[in-house]
Amino acid sequence: MDRMLQIEGLTKQFGSFTAVDNISFSVNRGEVLGFLGPNGAGKTTAMRMVTGFLTPTSGTAYVGGHDVTTAPLEVKRRIGYLPEGAPLYEDMTPSELLAFISDVRGLSGAVKREAISTAASRINIEHVMHQAIGTLSKGYKRRVGIAQAILHDPEILILDEPTDGLDPNQKHEVRKLINEMAKDKVIVISTHLLDEVDTVCSRAIVIARGKIVADGTPADLESRSELHNAVTLRLAAAQSEKAKGAIEAVAGVDRVVEAASEGDFANFTAYPKNGQVVVDQVSAALKTAEIDVLEIQAERGRLDEVFRRITTGA
């Protein structure tokens, strides 16, 4: 039963608008899936169907073998979910809220106390446990939302924009937590922060206009960038013309683009043909031409560029 989350032909129509259009994929234990897409692409709608908040127009999701459309309670028991915007009962304190969630999830006595204190300490909210949630900052609210999602140590954790509204330190904490929990769970996070995909996700699915347009590891996605294996260089401006000629002469190089020069320095990017590795050849060519290179770097590719290209169809 390693294939813990399985989504089959999930579709949601609102009137004539198709928000999620026949998406299928499965996620195995240990995977952290980044669910990417521009705003309005259908990420939240898809998550709402998987968690049983919305009923799919067609298709379904299986969690641990249970069908969310026919056994929603079994599915909900296994999922920890942070809804978009982390809605919480603002008149309660985190301590009361977590107690309520424990009651509903059937935790009681010592197990309940243990679950609440573990969740609170993992997400670092112990010192605000007795303040009304409505008075907390956005970052704390988000963390209380995450605390209620991880309270029952679920097999599947679905977090809709978990780091939205957090400062860089808090983002780092949450990402660290996700990495710690990743081993024995399925974690699905939606985000439009691409550096988040690099740091926490073992796999990324990009959706646009309700359809899956890419599915692979972050490295796979990066390799689809035209910058993949490109070489960026920095050298003295005086040598720039000579250098440009030398690089263009290398067999694997498709074209050389000069970026805005900064004073005495020139910056180049050499794009390879068909994404082949050219960094050795380029550096050898420059050495033969006796050009001093200040910096040379092979690019992995940029997720933002790939993201923009595949989600806009450009």
Add this chain to the structure above:
Amino acid sequence: MGTSWAISKRELRAYFTTPLAYVFIVIFLALNGVTAFYFGGLFDRGQADMQPLFGFLPWLYLFLIPAVAMRLWAEERKAGTLELLMTLPVSTFNAVFGKFLAAWIFSGIALALTFPVWVTVNYLGDPDNGVIIASYLGGFLMAGSYLAIGGFVSSMTRNQVIAFVIGAAVIFLFMMSGLELVQSAFRGWAPELVVDLVRSFSFLVHYDAVIRGVIDIRDMIFFVSIIGVFLFATMVVVDLKKGA
């Protein structure tokens, strides 16, 4: 059932951690006093009973109960917490029943706080306490049916003002269906059976029987059925809204 109770506890706590409970109870008791003593002449009529208080109760409830019921679902929809609640392992029935139960217990607490009047009439005279107990039961059941209707209306909107106004209007129709005003509108053209049917849906007809001390199981069944039907309707709406 455990989850229903967990939800009820949370709701009840919310009533008392916000000013809602205190405002409601104070206004409810004050208006009860005004209507029973000033308009109803509880002392002046020289009878040891609580008729004046219970006689006005349906009218107080007409606008106070929708005020309690309006937030049941509309507030959760607006705040987005409905998504939190409905993605917990809670069946629709448990969610609907738990919320209703909390509101019903709360209105019961407010009603029970009129007990000083009961103590007073017992001190001053020798009332028929059986009738008074029946009246309390009738008032409590009526509050339950108003709440079920108000909660149903609340489940259809995210706007509490709309929930209040429509809720009060629907309850008003149910109240009035036994009065001559409504009855005469039907009597002209509808068969006797229909006129009686409309009358049988009247809160006032059933309630008046109860507070006169006539405890007829059919009146009880009427109120319980209204509660059941509207809770079921609420479940249907909550489920249907998941599809939209």
